[in-house]
Amino acid sequence: MAGRLLLLAVFAGLGAALQARTGAGLRTVVWDAFFWVVSPVLVLRVFATVQVDRRLLLALGAAVVAAWATAALAYLYARVVADSRDERAALALGGGFGNTGFVGIPLAQLAFGHPGVALAVLYDRLAYLVPASSVTVAVARTHGLRAPALARASRLRALLLNPPLLAAVAAVGLRVAGVGVPGLGAAGSIAALLVGPAGFLLLGLSVPLERFEHGRVELRRAAGALAVRFAGGPLCLLAASTLLGAAVPAAFYMLAAMPSAFHLLVLARVYEVRPRLMRLLVVGSTLPAVAGVAVAALVLR
Secondary structure, X not given: OHHHHHHHHHHHHHHHHHHHHHOHHHHHHHHHHHHHHHHHHHHXXXXXXXXXXXXXXXXXXXXXXXXXXXXXXXXXXXXXXOOOHHHHHHHHHHHHOEOOOXXXXXXXXXXXXXXXXXXXXXXXXXXXXXXXXXXXXXXXXHHOOOOOOOOHHHHHHHHHOOHHHHHHHHHHHHHHHOOOOOOHXXXXXXXXXXXXXXXHHHHHHHXXXXXXXXXXXXXXXXXXXXXXXXXXXXXXXXXXXXXXXXXXXXXXXXXXXXXXXXXXXXXXXXXXXXXXXXXXXXXXXXXHHXXXXXXXXXXXX
């Protein structure tokens, strides 16, 4: 466990060290490799081999209800406290959408081992039933100060051109047809080994290194959004599991409390959704979440 923590810390530090030298170039390469290669292989293996019984289906149902409830709670909070639509979007996105992929999957592996990776992949792909990126883009587009109008065909193409989603659909189709994929087990094992270092390298490459300057009001509002992210998610999941009578895996509760998603930083830049505030939300949630899970895994395992 200590060795794994050290390895992840080294990759995060390496990413931070390389960030100033490479700019966005290396970050884009790592992102593309994760999104187009590692993640789809991992999803394909999990969806092709996981045994989904009634218990897991109920747990996933509770996760879906909880994810949307958390997003609604974050938006309600943002609507009450924000002074402008772009601030409302930043608070709602930061509070409502966690990093269940690039951070969640490596932390699930760290805390629960390979079984945790399978659960994290299922949660990451199915917690909103649709790709979370499509929901967050819709919020940013309608609330940002610069939201260019895209043609309907372009929006649909951007939604469907999602390698992990396509891998999940392909895996389900192959299972229904009874078709196996040669070498999938070995490829999935390699992807599971790579997901942690790649995720933490991306973390180091993505964390902004500029000075933080925020007023008290903005800090208080950000703290409220992060309270929704860290506490609202698990509480909504607990309520949903009680309502549905579902036995929810511990990994799901951890994933419900993941820090604000990395890609929100990109949306904040593209659509002018308070980039500085979004940086505060993402960084202010990611660092304590990673440290907390790492310490807990080291102590409890």
